[in-house]
Amino acid sequence: MRLAVAPAIDAGAIPPIMRNNRFGGAKPADEKGRDGGESMIETLRERVNGDVGLVRRGRYLTTTFLLEVGQIPWLIQIFEGRIVSVTRGPFVMPSSSFALRAPEEEWQKFWCVRPPPGSNDVLALIKRRVLKAEGDLQVFMSHLRYFKEVLAKLRAPGAAA
C-alpha cells in the first residue's frame, strides 16, 4: 500500500521531538482551537483525501509545503495527491518545497464561508502583499488549482472553492 511508504519521503523534515504533534497524535484536547483555525487545519487530511477529483488532480504531486498561520507553522506532507500528514510547529529545521505565510486574521477571512473581496483567493492575498509565497514556487504554480482547492477545503462545508 502506497501510504505505508509515505513517511519515508520527507521524514527528515520533521524532527522526532515534534512528531507527537502529528494529526491524530497525542496533543491534549484543550489545546485545540486555541488559536482559531488550529483544529480545523488538522482536518485537512480527511477533507482532501475524501475528494477523489482533487486527489486525482494531484496524482503527480509528492512534496511537503509549509503553511504559516500567524506565528504557527504547519508542515503539510503530500504523497501522490493525498495528504499524508499535517504537523504543527514550531520546528527546529523544517524542510519544505515552498512556504505560504500570512497573518492569522488574513487566513481567517480567507476561510470564511463567503470571504470578502480581496480575501477570496491566495492570489488576492498575494496582491495585497499580506501573503508571502517563498521557496520553489514551480511546485506551487504547476499545481496551482490543486493547492487553491486544498486551502479552500478549510472553509466551512458548503462554501465555494
Place this chain on the structure above:
Amino acid sequence: MKARFEPITGRYMHLDLFGRPHRVYVEEAGEGTPLLCLHTAGSDGRQYRGLMNDPRVTAKHRVIAFDMPWHGKSSPPPGWHDEEYQLTSAQYTTMILEISAALELDRPILIGCSIGGRIALHLALEHPERFRAIIGLQAGAHVDPYYDLNFLHRADVHGGEVCGAIVSGLVGPDAPDSERWETLWHYMQGGPGVFKGDLYFYKLDGDIRDRVAQIDTRRCPLFLLSGEYDYSCTPEETLAVAKSIGGSEVTIMKGLGHFPMSEDPQAFLAHLLPVLEKIGKT
C-alpha cells in the same frame, strides 16, 4: 433529441495588420447599432456569448466580437513559431480600428473588459470620434504585476492549467458553476505564452495613469462598470479612474468579478441594459 441553434454566426476575415497577413475569427448576432466587444487577456470572443444570445440586447444591437490574433479561432500570423508574442498599445489600437473599418461599422459602441477595458481608455483618449460610446469593464489605468508572469509560459508548468488557475479567483462568488467553468475553460485553451503576451500590455506597455484625466467625455460618453470581487482591477482603481475623468459614469457591480459578461451574464445584463438604453437615447 432536437438540436437547438444559437443566433450567433461566425466568419473568418482576412486582412493585413501591422504589415502582415492575418486570419481573424469574427462572430456576431443581432441587428441595429453596432456593439463591438473586446475580450480579456488570454481568452476569446466566446466571453460575449451571453450578450449575443439575449434578445434584449440583439433586438437593437449588432453585437460583434472578434478573437484577437493568437486567440480563440484566430491564428497567429505566419512566422509566429520563432517569435515571442507581446501585445503593445499601438498594435492593440490599430487592430481594433482596422477590424472595425473592415467591418464597415459606423461609430460602434465599444465594450471591452480588462485589457479590453484598458484599451477602451486609450481609445476614448485618442480616437473618441470613432465611437458612439465606450464602455470599460474592469477598466483601470494600471495594474502592478502581482505574480511572476514567467510561470505563464515555461515548459515545466502546463500553460492551460496555470492560466485557468491564475484567474479562477477572479470570478465572483455568485457565478453559476456552468458559466464559471466555461470562463475558465477559455483560459485553459489559450496558446503557449499568449496570456503572458497580453499582460505585457496590461501590466507594462499600456499604463495610462499620466494621461487618463485628459479623456473628454463630451467627445465620446464613457461608462465604467467593475465587479466587486475583482482583485486584479479593483473597484477602488476603477473609482479612481472615474473620479479623474469628468462626465464619466461608474457602476460597481456587487458580487461580480473580473469577467462579468462571461462569469454571470444575467447578473451583468442587469447593469449593462440601462447603460445601452441611455446610449440609445443620445
